[in-house]
Each structure stands twice: as C-alpha cells, then as structure tokens.
Amino acid sequence: MANIELKELTKRSEDYSQWYQDLVVKADLAENSAVRGCMVIKPYGYAIWEKIQAQLDRMFKETGHVNAYFPLFIPKSFLSKEAEHVEGFAKECAVVTHHRLMKDPNGTGVVVDPSAKLEEELIVRPTSETIIWNTYRNWIRSYRDLPLLINQWANVVRWEMRTRLFLRTAEFLWQEGHTAHATKEEAEEEATRMLNVYAEFAEKYMAMPVVKGVKSANERFAGALDTYTIEALMQDGKALQSGTSHFLGQNFAKAFDVMFADKTGKMEYVWATSWGVSTRLMGALIMSHSDDNGLVLPPQLAPIQVVIVPIYKNEDQLAQISAKIDPIIDELKALGISVKYDNSDNKKPGWKFAEYELKGVPVRLAMGARDLENGTVEVVRRDTLTKETRSTENICQFIQELLNDIQENIYKKAVDYRTAHTVTVDTYDEFKEKIEEGGFILAHWDGTTETELKIKEDTKATIRCIPFDGDKTPGKCMVTGKPSAQRVLMARAY
RNA sequence: CGGGGUGUAGCGCAGCCCGGUUAGCGCAUCUGCUUUGGGAGCAGAGGGUCGAAGGUUCGAAUCCUUUCACCCCGACCA
Incomplete structure (x- = not known):
C-alpha cells in the first residue's frame, strides 16, 4: 500500500486543470524543460505523436500532397509584406539579432558579441506562409505549374505569455500545408477538402467528434479570407480548436508577387490555402477520453495496443507462461497489433496493472498459475476496466475485435458527452x-x-x-x- | 504586465515564525534475503554548494537587502 505518489492523480472533479497536468507528467508524455514555455516530449508521448503523424501523412499523400522543408528563419522584412498577417503574429515572435558569442570580458561566462549583429534580423517562424510564398514566386510561371500541393512537418515558435503542456507551448510541432491554385474555386475546394481530412482523422483515429464550420471574421487567421475549423468539446466543458484550414485568397500571392500565365496567356495572381494541426492534438486526445485512473488511448493511436503481464512465483513458472504467451504474441503481431510482453522482474503485477492503466494501454492480458491450469487468460479493457477470464483458444481474434470495439466505444462515449453538453x-x-x-x-x-x-x-x-x-x-x-x-x-x- | 505562490538529494516535501552539534522524512536508486492474481516486506548503503549574491551574527536553510528562476490565476493566442 505504499508508493502513494504515483497513484496520486488529481481527480478531474477536484481540479480539472491539475488533473491534466498531472496526467501528462505521470503518464510520461512530456515535461517542462529548462526553457520557459518549451516542453520536452518524452518517448511515450512522442510515440503517440508519431502515430498521429504517420496517419495524417498517409491521408495527405492520398489527397495528392507531397512533403518539403522550408527554413526555420524568416527575414524580418518578409513578415511585414502582408499587413494583417504581421499584425496577427508580430507580438509573439522570437527574433535572432546576432550570430556569435564571445567570452565575457568581465567574467567567466559568454556574452553576445556586439560586432556580430545581423544586417537584417531573422524571425523564428511562427508559421511559414511568408517564406513559402516568397519561394513559390520562383516555382510558379504557368497554369501548368499548378496546383502546387505541399506540406511540411516542422516546429514553429510563438512567444506565448502563458503556456500549458501540449495545449499551448512556445515551441510546438505541427504540419502546415501550403497550396497554390489557378482558380478561387479550386482553392476553396482544397481548403474544404483538408478540413474534411482533419475531421475524418479526429473522428476515426482519435475517436473525437468534431464540429466543422467557418470562423467569424474576428477569429479568422491573420491574412486569410476564410478560416475553417474543427472544434471539439473537452470533458471540462471547454472547446478546443483542433485544426484549421484557411482560404487565403490572393493575399499572399499579391504580397509576394506570385503570378502565373493562364491558358490564354494572361497573367493572374495565384490562389492559396494553408492548413495545419499541431501537437495540440495530443492535448485534445488526452482530454477527450482519459479518466481518474489515467490515460485512455484509442487503439488506433496507442503505441502499445496490448500489454501482457505474467504472474509467476519462480523462473520455472515464468518459462511455462512464456511458452504459452509467445505464440499469442506472434499471432497478434501477424494481425498488425502492437504488443508488449512485460516480463520484467523488478515490478510486481499490481504495479504493472496500475502503470499500464495510467498509460492508457487499451487491452491488458494477465496469465498466472491459475490460467496455466485452466488454459485461460485474463482480459481487461482500459475504457471500461472490465475483466473477464477467457480460454486462450481464438484469443487473438477476440482481441482484434475487442480493439475495434474499444475504439468505437470511446468514440460513442465522447459523442454522448457532447450531445449531453x-x-x-x-x-x-x-x-x-x-x-x-x-x-x-x-x-x-x-x-x-x-x-x-x-x-x-x-x-x-x-x-x-x-x-x-x-x-x-x-x-x-x-x-x-x-x-x-x-x-x-x-x-x-x- | 497585474495578482498569488514556490525554490532544501533524481522526484515530492518537512525544518524557517522563535538562528545553535553531523540538515531530516517519503518515494526512487544500489546490495542481500523473502515475495509476486491490484502500486510488496525486512536489513543495509549511496546521494545536499538548502536558487544566487551581499549583509547582520561567535554561529544563518532559518533574520535583513538585492537578484534570478519556475508554477498557478488574469489580459493575448493553435
């Protein structure tokens, strides 16, 4: 009964915000770093982000997009070319002014070398429209160069006053799509298409229902003509903007002088969109499903879908259990299910049960002496925490169905919550x-x-x-x- | 930038008000034995410039001054 510390997750009903913070740290997803407002994403948290990335990337490619990479730094002058855009971001930009350090002449540390001042300051990108459209000017000549459908996976920096792990950090990871089109209609279609991709991802993979719609003028992205959004409802009754897709009109083409020759040879400004989702989705995922015992992950995004815990009294018994478990692991893997067999001997089963619940592993199997005798295994599902003991016969097929069932169930729960609220x-x-x-x-x-x-x-x-x-x-x-x-x-x- | 709070071992904290041998406790770590079906037990061990700088004092984690950092609540934002 010792070790209260790990168990001590603040209850959602007591202090939702504290519960969230506790959970992110205790489930080993992320922690605050030495740099104010910036987080360290830990391996388990990053593994979830990688699954998010992989699926979105697949969906972007299926809709005809390709990946590229643009620089972290943007010349200061670029930012001011689109009037609304600069107004929206100016207040939260990190600025690079020098390129060299030197030994402190008065002490032991280092100081900025005043002689290494940059001719033009560089902005650490808060978003990449400007550098990308400056580049597109050289890439686009004719209608045959269009559409240009590019995405980049990157980090951006927005100097926020107040930060919260995943929900708002000074630096965050995201993807930003930037497309160029010959017609207004095509650009508007693209912006809508990508919003639909986000919505499909949120609902099918994150098991998180969203409302699709258009932002009011006041909430619109700086420099856009229209901003489309998916809005999700968190368990504390607050909304979370989970992804946005912008119809940028010809604003950036005009600001960066990007024109193309149409079929008749007439020069026209290019039509644009941009769209993005960020590591904020991690926050959305956590807050949509998790409970007072910890994380609840949808099977589609869980780094570990099934964890297996052996319960044994000695090496010999462990060997017997492993002999039963190994073929099950092979079969699960063959079905494309990710499995972890935790036969570590420095933690007791009870500790492991609690730990994997905290980490949101959808399905847990436990096998001990009793099961060896009966040819059974204990199956526990994370979403409902219900247990049942089943024969090991056809167990893998059962688990596969169970994972689908969990995915559906947590989606349904989230929909019901939203309907009720x-x-x-x-x-x-x-x-x-x-x-x-x-x-x-x-x-x-x-x-x-x-x-x-x-x-x-x-x-x-x-x-x-x-x-x-x-x-x-x-x-x-x-x-x-x-x-x-x-x-x-x-x-x-x- | 306003309001509140916290800096003491890897983590979480006590000690401070009222200065006084060697700065404690829990968790974690390491060793050994016993354990293992819901966060194990016993025994032992290692680990600290008490955020930093200055001051008061015979003596400072503790009192005074300055400073830095972080967290929470607001205003601003994905």
Missing part, C-alpha cells in the same frame, strides 16, 4: 446562465464583430464556428434582436 438557447439571459455550466451552446447571432466582442466581454465565451451542418433555420440575434441566418456554435475555449 450541447444546448440551444434563445435569450441572452439563458445564454449567460448556461455558459456557466460549460459545453457547446447553439444560439443566434447578428453576424457583427461588435456583438461577438460584447458576448466575449460579458461571458468569456467566443464563437467557435458557424457550423456547416445542422439546423439552418434563420432567427433573431439573442443579444440585439437583429436577423440571424443560422445558429452559431459558442463556448468558452482553450
């Missing part, structure tokens, strides 16, 4: 009351930034998106009474 309101008083309970609220809005800001000021809630699907019945704005085309999705957000 989505309400429709018609008056502002009702809105103010409901927003305190958390969750999504569908309400009518007059479409003005003024009203949106008032709502934010009064309630801290923002318009998450104007949903694509669902009820399109017009009505009256809950604040001003002016006409509204459809209900919009509102919530307090991360």
Whole structure:
C-alpha cells in the first residue's frame, strides 16, 4: 500500500486543470524543460505523436500532397509584406539579432558579441506562409505549374505569455500545408477538402467528434479570407480548436508577387490555402477520453495496443507462461497489433496493472498459475476496466475485435458527452446562465464583430464556428434582436 | 504586465515564525534475503554548494537587502 505518489492523480472533479497536468507528467508524455514555455516530449508521448503523424501523412499523400522543408528563419522584412498577417503574429515572435558569442570580458561566462549583429534580423517562424510564398514566386510561371500541393512537418515558435503542456507551448510541432491554385474555386475546394481530412482523422483515429464550420471574421487567421475549423468539446466543458484550414485568397500571392500565365496567356495572381494541426492534438486526445485512473488511448493511436503481464512465483513458472504467451504474441503481431510482453522482474503485477492503466494501454492480458491450469487468460479493457477470464483458444481474434470495439466505444462515449453538453438557447439571459455550466451552446447571432466582442466581454465565451451542418433555420440575434441566418456554435475555449 | 505562490538529494516535501552539534522524512536508486492474481516486506548503503549574491551574527536553510528562476490565476493566442 505504499508508493502513494504515483497513484496520486488529481481527480478531474477536484481540479480539472491539475488533473491534466498531472496526467501528462505521470503518464510520461512530456515535461517542462529548462526553457520557459518549451516542453520536452518524452518517448511515450512522442510515440503517440508519431502515430498521429504517420496517419495524417498517409491521408495527405492520398489527397495528392507531397512533403518539403522550408527554413526555420524568416527575414524580418518578409513578415511585414502582408499587413494583417504581421499584425496577427508580430507580438509573439522570437527574433535572432546576432550570430556569435564571445567570452565575457568581465567574467567567466559568454556574452553576445556586439560586432556580430545581423544586417537584417531573422524571425523564428511562427508559421511559414511568408517564406513559402516568397519561394513559390520562383516555382510558379504557368497554369501548368499548378496546383502546387505541399506540406511540411516542422516546429514553429510563438512567444506565448502563458503556456500549458501540449495545449499551448512556445515551441510546438505541427504540419502546415501550403497550396497554390489557378482558380478561387479550386482553392476553396482544397481548403474544404483538408478540413474534411482533419475531421475524418479526429473522428476515426482519435475517436473525437468534431464540429466543422467557418470562423467569424474576428477569429479568422491573420491574412486569410476564410478560416475553417474543427472544434471539439473537452470533458471540462471547454472547446478546443483542433485544426484549421484557411482560404487565403490572393493575399499572399499579391504580397509576394506570385503570378502565373493562364491558358490564354494572361497573367493572374495565384490562389492559396494553408492548413495545419499541431501537437495540440495530443492535448485534445488526452482530454477527450482519459479518466481518474489515467490515460485512455484509442487503439488506433496507442503505441502499445496490448500489454501482457505474467504472474509467476519462480523462473520455472515464468518459462511455462512464456511458452504459452509467445505464440499469442506472434499471432497478434501477424494481425498488425502492437504488443508488449512485460516480463520484467523488478515490478510486481499490481504495479504493472496500475502503470499500464495510467498509460492508457487499451487491452491488458494477465496469465498466472491459475490460467496455466485452466488454459485461460485474463482480459481487461482500459475504457471500461472490465475483466473477464477467457480460454486462450481464438484469443487473438477476440482481441482484434475487442480493439475495434474499444475504439468505437470511446468514440460513442465522447459523442454522448457532447450531445449531453450541447444546448440551444434563445435569450441572452439563458445564454449567460448556461455558459456557466460549460459545453457547446447553439444560439443566434447578428453576424457583427461588435456583438461577438460584447458576448466575449460579458461571458468569456467566443464563437467557435458557424457550423456547416445542422439546423439552418434563420432567427433573431439573442443579444440585439437583429436577423440571424443560422445558429452559431459558442463556448468558452482553450 | 497585474495578482498569488514556490525554490532544501533524481522526484515530492518537512525544518524557517522563535538562528545553535553531523540538515531530516517519503518515494526512487544500489546490495542481500523473502515475495509476486491490484502500486510488496525486512536489513543495509549511496546521494545536499538548502536558487544566487551581499549583509547582520561567535554561529544563518532559518533574520535583513538585492537578484534570478519556475508554477498557478488574469489580459493575448493553435
């Protein structure tokens, strides 16, 4: 009964934010680093990110995209070429001003060598539109060069005031797609297509339901004509913007002078999109499914899908168990299931059970003396924590089905949660009351930034998106009474 | 940048108010034995510039001054 420390996960009901922090650290996903606001992603956390990456990368390639890599540094002058863009990012840029250090003449440390000042400062990219569009100018001449469908996996830096592991860090990993098109329609289609890719990924792989929609002008990406978003609801009732896809119009083409000759030989500005998801998805994944015992991972993204724990009294017994387990491991692997056989002898079974629950491993098998006698194995599923003892016969097929079942079940649970926490309101008083309970609220809005800001000021809630699907019945704005085309999705957000 | 808090062993903390032998405790680590079906037990061992700098004092983790860092809550954001 000792070792309370590891078990001590703050309960979600006590302090949700603390629960999240505890979980990220104790499940060994990430930790704070020596650099303020920057995290170290630990191997187990990175393994999940790699699975996210691998699947998204596959989906990007299936939709015709290729990967490339652009520089970390951007000349300062580039950033100012698109007026709205610079305004959106200027306040959070890390700037490189020098390129050399020297011994401190007055001490033992090192100082910046003043003679090594850069002619033009470099910005550490907060996003890559500018450097990429500057490059595209040289790549695009004719309509035959289009469309250009490029993605890059990279790190970016945004100097945030306050950070939280995965949800908001000063440096984060992401992918950013940057595409160039001959027509407005094609670019808009692309932006929509990629939003759909994100939504499909969120729902099928992360088991996280999302609402697709368009951002209000106020919440739009700096430099975009339209920002499409997927919005998810976390277990504490707050919304999390999980991915965005932007229709950039010709803004960046004009800023960087990127033109092409169309079929008639006429010179036209190129149409653009950009789209991205980040390590923030890790935060979304954690907060969507996990419980007071730790992480709950969807089988599709779990680095370890099945863990096997032997329970033995001596070496001889372990050998007997291993002899039973080995063929099961081989068969599971042949089915494409990732298995870990934890026969380490420095931890007791009970410790291992708790540990793998904390880490969210979807299925756990345990085999001991009793099972050897009966030809059985204990199967425990992480999502419900239910146990059953089964014959080892056809066990692998059972596990395969069980993994699918878990994937479906946690998705269904998340959908049910969201359904239960989505309400429709018609008056502002009702809105103010409901927003305190958390969750999504569908309400009518007059479409003005003024009203949106008032709502934010009064309630801290923002318009998450104007949903694509669902009820399109017009009505009256809950604040001003002016006409509204459809209900919009509102919530307090991360 | 405002408000609050914390810096003592790898991690988590006590000691500080009221200065006084060798700075403690839990976890982790190492060794040995016993254990192993829900976070094992016993015995032993190693591990510290008490965030930093200055000051007061015979004597400072403790009091004073300065400073740095980090965390939490706000304003800003994926």
